[in-house]
Amino acid sequence: MTIYFVQAFIYLVAAVITVPLAKKLGLGSVLGYLIAGVIIGPITGIVGQETITIQHFAEFGVVMMLFLVGLELEPKMLWKMRNRLLGLGGLQVLITTGIFTLIALVFKQPWTVALAIGLIFSLSSTAIVLQTFNEKGLSKTEGGQNAFSVLLMQDIAVIPMLAFIPMLALPELIEAAQQVQSTAEHHEELSLVAGLPTWAYASAILASISGVIVLGHFLSRPLFHYVASSGLREIFVATALLLVVGIAALMSLVGLSPALGTFLAGVVLANSEFRHELESNIEPFKGLLLGLFFITVGAGINFAILNENLVLIISLTLAVMFVKALVLWILAVIFKIKDSNRWLFALSLAQAGEFGFVLLSFTLQNHVIPSGLVSILQLVVALSMFLTPVLFIVFEKVILPRYQASNNQKDFDEIDEQGTVIIAGVGRFGQIVNRLLVANGVKTVVLDHEVSQVENLRKIHIKSYFGDATRPELLHTAGIESAKMLVIAIDNKEEAKELTHYVKHNYPQVKVFARAFDKGHSYELKLAGADYTINETYHSALELGGEAMTNLGFHPFSVEHKKSAFVKTESDASAQLYKQWQHGSEGEKFDPDYRKLFIQLEESMKLAMSADRMDKHSSGERGWTPPPKGYENKFDE
Amino acid sequence: MKNKKILLLFAHPSQHRSEVNAEMFKLATSLDFVTAVDLYAEYPRFNIDIDKEQQRLISHDIVIFQFPLYWYSTPAILKEWQDLVLEYGFAYGTDGEALLDKTFLCAITAGGKKEAYCAQGYNHFNLRELLQPLEQTATLTGMNYLPPFALYSSRSATVENRLDLHLTQWQNLLHALHQDKISSQNTQAMITLNSGYQELLNTNQVTKTTNKEAL
Numbered sequence: 001m002t003i004y005f006v007q008a009f010i011y012l013v014a015a016v017i018t019v020p021l022a023k024k025l026g027l028g029s030v031l032g033y034l035i036a037g038v039i040i041g042p043i044t045g046i047v048g049q050e051t052i053t054i055q056h057f058a059e060f061g062v063v064m065m066l067f068l069v070g071l072e073l074e075p076k077m078l079w080k081m082r083n084r085l086l087g088l089g090g091l092q093v094l095i096t097t098g099i100f101t102l103i104a105l106v107f108k109q110p111w112t113v114a115l116a117i118g119l120i121f122s123l124s125s126t127a128i129v130l131q132t133f134n135e136k137g138l139s140k141t142e143g144g145q146n147a148f149s150v151l152l153m154q155d156i157a158v159i160p161m162l163a164f165i166p167m168l169a170l171p172e173l174i175e176a177a178q179q180v181q182s183t184a185e186h187h188e189e190l191s192l193v194a195g196l197p198t199w200a201y202a203s204a205i206l207a208s209i210s211g212v213i214v215l216g217h218f219l220s221r222p223l224f225h226y227v228a229s230s231g232l233r234e235i236f237v238a239t240a241l242l243l244v245v246g247i248a249a250l251m252s253l254v255g256l257s258p259a260l261g262t263f264l265a266g267v268v269l270a271n272s273e274f275r276h277e278l279e280s281n282i283e284p285f286k287g288l289l290l291g292l293f294f295i296t297v298g299a300g301i302n303f304a305i306l307n308e309n310l311v312l313i314i315s316l317t318l319a320v321m322f323v324k325a326l327v328l329w330i331l332a333v334i335f336k337i338k339d340s341n342r343w344l345f346a347l348s349l350a351q352a353g354e355f356g357f358v359l360l361s362f363t364l365q366n367h368v369i370p371s372g373l374v375s376i377l378q379l380v381v382a383l384s385m386f387l388t389p390v391l392f393i394v395f396e397k398v399i400l401p402r403y404q405a406s407n408n409q410k411d412f413d414e415i416d417e418q419g420t421v422i423i424a425g426v427g428r429f430g431q432i433v434n435r436l437l438v439a440n441g442v443k444t445v446v447l448d449h450e451v452s453q454v455e456n457l458r459k460i461h462i463k464s465y466f467g468d469a470t471r472p473e474l475l476h477t478a479g480i481e482s483a484k485m486l487v488i489a490i491d492n493k494e495e496a497k498e499l500t501h502y503v504k505h506n507y508p509q510v511k512v513f514a515r516a517f518d519k520g521h522s523y524e525l526k527l528a529g530a531d532y533t534i535n536e537t538y539h540s541a542l543e544l545g546g547e548a549m550t551n552l553g554f555h556p557f558s559v560e561h562k563k564s565a566f567v568k569t570e571s572d573a574s575a576q577l578y579k580q581w582q583h584g585s586e587g588e589k590f591d592p593d594y595r596k597l598f599i600q601l602e603e604s605m606k607l608a609m610s611a612d613r614m615d616k617h618s619s620g621e622r623g624w625t626p627p628p629k630g631y632e633n634k635f636d637e
Numbered sequence: 638m639k640n641k642k643i644l645l646l647f648a649h650p651s652q653h654r655s656e657v658n659a660e661m662f663k664l665a666t667s668l669d670f671v672t673a674v675d676l677y678a679e680y681p682r683f684n685i686d687i688d689k690e691q692q693r694l695i696s697h698d699i700v701i702f703q704f705p706l707y708w709y710s711t712p713a714i715l716k717e718w719q720d721l722v723l724e725y726g727f728a729y730g731t732d733g734e735a736l737l738d739k740t741f742l743c744a745i746t747a748g749g750k751k752e753a754y755c756a757q758g759y760n761h762f763n764l765r766e767l768l769q770p771l772e773q774t775a776t777l778t779g780m781n782y783l784p785p786f787a788l789y790s791s792r793s794a795t796v797e798n799r800l801d802l803h804l805t806q807w808q809n810l811l812h813a814l815h816q817d818k819i820s821s822q823n824t825q826a827m828i829t830l831n832s833g834y835q836e837l838l839n840t841n842q843v844t845k846t847t848n849k850e851a852l
Binding site: 634 | 682
């Protein structure tokens with residue numbers, strides 16, 4: 001037991017120290033993990049052989065990542081992107097694979113090895129690129145969007161690759177492995193399909209896949225609904241894990257890739273109201289496991305090999321990046337991606353990626369590529385990832401300035417893309433806000449922690465998600481970083497206050513519009529940083545009061561102006577009351593001074609409504625007061 | 638020569654459709670000697686703040702109403718503004734001298750052709766005649782009235798490439814007003830400020846040269 005604690009401690013310390021540092025230096029978290037691994041592995045030698053065992057465990061992070069990739073892919077969105085996905089992405093994967101295969105063949109590799117190498121280097125790093133796009137605000141650019149489609153296509157292509165690579169196994173490697181295995185203790189892989197005839201095997205596979213789709217579609221909702229209504233968060237997390245682990249287990253049992261199964265489940269659940277909640281629950285596990293995976297990759301880097309083959313590895317890396325960038329550049333020309341976007345597209349995707357690592361260790365397990373070559377290729381993949389931040393810096397400092405000069409002359413777009421508005425709480429209040437915004441073409445993301453509420457809204461085609469908006473992870477998956485505004489309409493007073501404080505503190509650029517219960521609450525929200533607050537009953541009460549006056553015989557137009565005089569006096573008063581309230585002692589915000597002021601202001605309200613201003617005007621209807629009688633005679637004087 | 642401060646009160650209830658006025662307003666906003674007020678934006682519910690508006694009038698020398706001509710008059714909010722802000726005792730009547738000696742003009746866009754705005758045309762009156770209620774309001778409140786700065790056939794101005802010229806004239810006019818180069822005396826006979834535009838430019842040049850001589 002002790003040894004596990006010590007090991008976990010070492011890995012965590014390495015990650016905690018290097019990852020934030022790497023991020024600060026603009027290298028991104030993936031490189032941070034790799035460096036952490038290099039430090040505890042080859043450099044200091046703190047960790048040793050056990051990294052291989054840990055790596056197998058950490059690969060589950062990849063399975064989770066594909067589940068999350070699937071969750072992001074609504075079938076509808078996939079369909080919309082089909083041209084760019086298949087055209088741009090598909091061609092990139094095919095052409096790059098082809099070229100690298102050819103190059104490997106020229107270097108006298110067997111065709112199976114050459115093809116595996118081609119597949120591995122056709123992939124780029126989703127983790128590094130998307131993260132850098134986000135950090136540098138390039139996601140919305142044309143180059144960024146096209147790069148995203150290519151990355152998506154690559155992520156999808158990984159699944160058939162995982163299925164296909166075992167078929168490339170080299171007979172002599174398998175033989176060698178079998179010899180080792182027969183001398184060592186023989187482990188029977190747990191399998192449901194071992195020894196079945198081909199037709200039964202095929203139908204077992206079909207049954208499992210359709211099972212995942214059908215059950216995912218029909219059974220998961222009632223299950224999540226049941227669990228969510230219990231209100232126990234950790235059980236919801238457990239259910240999410242159960243889903244991923246269960247599918248991975250099922251797929252392994254029938255001899256399919258777990259990644260494929262969870263990806264499918266992700267796509268099936270992409271439309272579900274539980275999507276954001278699932279994402280935010282799985283995300284931390286995925287992040288940690290992937291991080292662990294990268295650390296083990298870093299720890300596994302063999303410096304002896306690097307030293308021996310330094311020139312070879314560096315020239316291979318540069319060649320890989322050059323070829324990849326060239327292919328992307330040509331595709332960008334064909335697909336009419338222009339100017340700086342073409343550069344961004346070609347440079348950002350020129351590295352090999354984390355899936356390269358996954359596939360490399362996968363090829364090693366499946367005896368496709370000899371281990372000596374694998375360790376060299378691993379170094380090439382890692383080095384190309386290390387160089388990616390450099391390419392982004394080149395893009396920013398050298399290429400962008402050249403195009404900016406010409407761009408500045410263009411007129412600004414009339415309507416720029418509306419940022420998303422996140423609406424937290426979609427009860428009677430949030431609903432109306434949402435309807436108004438959506439009816440006017442504003443994109444909203446609606447969150448509510450009441451499952452039944454979300455279900456009802458979905459029935460009338462209002463897109464909403466189950467989840468507790470006060471949790472940072474859920475806000476993150478709902479896109480708070482790029483949102484323009486957060487509307488808070490949740491029922492819990494305290495939580496509304498804390499949420500306001502949290503968002504204004506961490507994302508000061510996001511406007512917070514909050515619904516308050518009463519005056520005190522609205523002051524608390526303002527103090528927490530809310531940009532706009534409104535008391536939930538204020539305007540409806542005002543309307544009803546106005547109707548009452550009209551019914552009592554006041555002229556409707558005069559009532560309208562009494563109301564607006566009321567609003568004005570009230571808001572002036574409110575500013576004063578707020579000041580007084582701020583000075584009030586903690587815990588007793590409504591101290592005697594405040595109460596006295598409130599009573600005074602009620603008096604001034606009455607005055608404002610009734611008193612004539614020095615024979616001039618009553619402020620209730622100022623301006624329509626006729627001039628004094630007899631004034632017309634004065635003009636002749 | 639004293640530089641004049643301009644208050645531009647802009648009234649356009651449908652700005653996302655505006656082709657001319659919005660551009661004119663944008664241009665005026667960029668000038669630091671113009672206080673440009675979008676009345677419909679500031680008072681979307683017509684609850685005009687009388688004290689604030691009176692204060693604005695007091696702290697400026699030139700008042701411009703900018704609007705598209707609606708039924709030979711201003712859009713509703715500008716009428717509301719007049720009804721509320723030009724109070725007895727402020728703008729007229731006993732002690733009502735707040736606007737004395739200020740300058741007033743309208744900058745308008747008219748849908749009809751120029752030929753329509755005359756005794757023979759279907760509008761029967763020229764623009765200056767149609768705006769007589771505003772002229773008289775200016776007179777009663779002691780302000781110097783300038784003829785309107787106008788664009789006829791405004792709906793086809795962009796298609797016929799007349800917008801740029803109009804905007805240049807507008808900018809020159811604002812500068813000339815700021816530099817106090819336009820008086821009600823030398824514009825008295827004009828129907829619109831546009832028609833005497835060349836003359837205005839000339840007088841500008843004259844004043845410039847006299848300035849130089851004075852130096």
